[in-house]
Amino acid sequence: MSEERVGFFTDTSVCIGCKACEVACKEWNAIPEDGLSLTGMSYDNTQELGASTWRHVAFIEQAAPQGRTQLPLIEGDSGGGTGSDVRWLMSSDVCKHCTHAACLDVCPTGSLFRTEFGTVVVQEDICNGCGYCVPACPYGVIEQRPHDGRAFKCTMCYDRLGAGQEPACAKACPTRSIQFGPLDELRERAALRVDELHEAGVDEARLYGHDPADGVGGDGAFFLLLDRPEVYGLPPDPVVTTRxxxxxxxxxxxxxxxxxxxxxxxxxxxxxxxx
Incomplete structure (x- = not known):
């Protein structure tokens, strides 16, 4: 890498589920439309990451933990919202751009490569559709498009990075839930944010994917969560599958x-x- 490694820090505590990141991602990267039918999964019309969903906003409806400080739903709210016993957990998921990326290990054509920014990108014109990268991903991020066979996933807007711009999703996020920048700086900022939430009584706040000593060497896209990773559909202890x-x-x-x-x-x- 010739450039400083960059990444995403997604603070789910301020995500409002607006899906601006999903729309911006699709528009900039010319991703085919999907999620146009009702899924029965609350307001989640895309359900999961895939070949045509590089950013996925999850809506998780659950019983509010009793006796715990709840985050305000909107500015001016005392934390109790409308008095309901249900709370929403919203999170914009994306490819993790792992430090130790198994998808890179198994790709036979060199279609997958690590960029000078430390991100992992699929070159669609080189992908031969073998699909080896799909089961190799510990997060289930990569998918092949039907009637095409080639694999697709988030590139962290590699073309924008080369032009000195931030990724489209981070640019569009109105609450700064998605933050982009040098990875080391983001990790420091995230640790301070967790401390701030703990001091405010939000004891369940925790970081996920930030630790370079974890099973994938730390993620280039990590998260602040308000519950266990499994609640968000994330593996609790991901490991590089080619270890x-x-x-x-x-x-x-x-x-x-x-x-x-x-x-x-x-x-x-x-x-x-x-x-």
Whole structure:
């Protein structure tokens, strides 16, 4: 990487579910329309990340935790909203741009590559549609388009980064729930935000994907959550799915050498037998 690594910090505590990020992402990247039918999943018309949904705003409706400080729903609200026992958790999900990206390990064509900004991008004109990257992703982000076969996902607006601009989703976010910048700075800002929420009595606030010591080496897109990761559809302890490949290749090589050695010995013994 020749540039400073950049990323996303998504503060779900201030997400209002407006979907401006989804729309901006689609418009800038010319992504095909989807989510035009009712899903039965509250206001969530896209349901999950996919080949045509690079930003997905989740609407999670749950019983409000009893005895805990609730965040205001709108400016001026005391925190209790309308007095309902139900609260909304809203979060804009995206590709995590992992430090140790398994999708890069399994791509046979070099279609997936790490940019000078530390992000992970799919080159659609090189993708051969093998689909190896789909099960390799620990977050289930990558998907192949029907009737096409090629894989697609968030590029963190690589073309905009090259022009010195921020990604379209962060630019469009009206509450700064999606923040873009140097990854180290974002991690510091996120830690301060968690401390601020804890001091305000929001004890369940926590960071997800920020730790370089986690199973994927830390994410280039990490989150402040108000509940357990599973509630948001995120794996609690993601690991790079190709972590065992070196050991597997080593064992395979050892087995192959043993087989070749056994065959050689068999031929040698057979050659010495009297005829």
């Amino acid at each position: 065992d490949l070196p050991a597997m290749w080593k064992h395979a090589a050892g087995a192959a050498l043993a087989l070749v050695g056994g065959v050689a010995v068999s031929f040698a013994v057979a050659g010495r037998r009297p005829r």
